[in-house]
Amino acid sequence: MPRCLGAGTLLVLALGLTACTGTPDSPEPTSPVVQLGAPGEPNRTLSPDEADAIEAPGHTELDVAFMRDMIHHHDQAIEMTALVEERTDSRDIRLLAERMSVSQQDERVQMVTWMQDRGVPVNDAGHDGHRTDGSAMPGMLSDEQMAELEAATGADFDRLFLVSMIQHHEGAKQMVEELYAAGGGQESATDTFARHVESDQGVEIARMQQMLAERG
Template sequence: MRKTVLIGGIALASAVLLGACSSNDSPSAMDHSASAPAPAPSTQAAAGHNADDVAFAQQMVPHHSQALDMAKLVPSRSTDPKVIDLASRIAKAQDPEIQQMQGWLSTWGTGMPGMTHESMPGMSGSMPGMMSGDDLKQLEAAKGTEFDKMWLTMMIQHHQGAIDMAKTELSKGGNADAKALARKIIDAQQAEITEMQGLLGQS
């Protein structure tokens, strides 16, 4: 009799344990774990970024985009091979950086804020170094030496604005990759400013 009771007790304990295990694998349990805030493997880059990192990328993308627009004007308007070469190098450097920052924003789940050309940050002076619509129209209308001087002067201002934004990212940002890009922008664009100042001095 005792043996029968003992076996029955073991069977009951086993049933309880099996029930507990199966409850952990139930849809409701899985739903609860799915709703937890733990990041998915594809969003690991989201860890370690803050609002300043997001602002840096969201502002630097249109800032770089305007530099690309300015660079595209050069081949058909400039008469200086050095200016043409510089514009090409600026475009080749900044286009991949735009793609990189857009990738971060996608990973961070933020993206770019909805903007029209007229409402783009910087057109109203909200971002340092951005040219106004009138500035760009004057640049588009210029040719030859006049264009070169105007383009170099505007691009120096544009680069300085990017450097200021990058310095803010270095001091306030939290994402290591974003801060590394900020340092790269500072180093590259400061060197280009020095180069452009030299070209202005020769004209």
């Protein structure tokens, strides 16, 4: 029979591990799965059979609509950042716009890939400021606002760009909040992406508010 040294036994016991046995290939115990209780009710530890029966949530039509709408939402942000180079000499505005353009395009690729992986048609026919259900997308600039931004230059453009992009980002965060409020975002990939958008846009909003304050 295998033997354990005394010091080793003390270490094993101290760490709360399984003692040395004659079956070293035995499977390691798994962590318990806890099911959160409803408000006011206690949590419950599931049995191994119950835990094995749990299936990861799949995507829903809410997730599909969110991704499709967010693609068009990102498209306008990319259009806005494309205006920067010819309208300002501000280094911090240029750097901000460059970062946004890269991140929004990367996220757009992620969303298109998400839809393709699930066999969902990708509608790249442009946007009119409205969501799949016909309602207005939060934060989207109107044609008049876009025309005003395109016509501005210099310091006026800098301020208008920041104000417009803050509005746009806040709209994206609202779309994430509405996704969860409607019961979407339960699929792991959708949840991860939506939370990333919410976090990233929140950081950029704070930065733009600071830049706006610096410009009086």
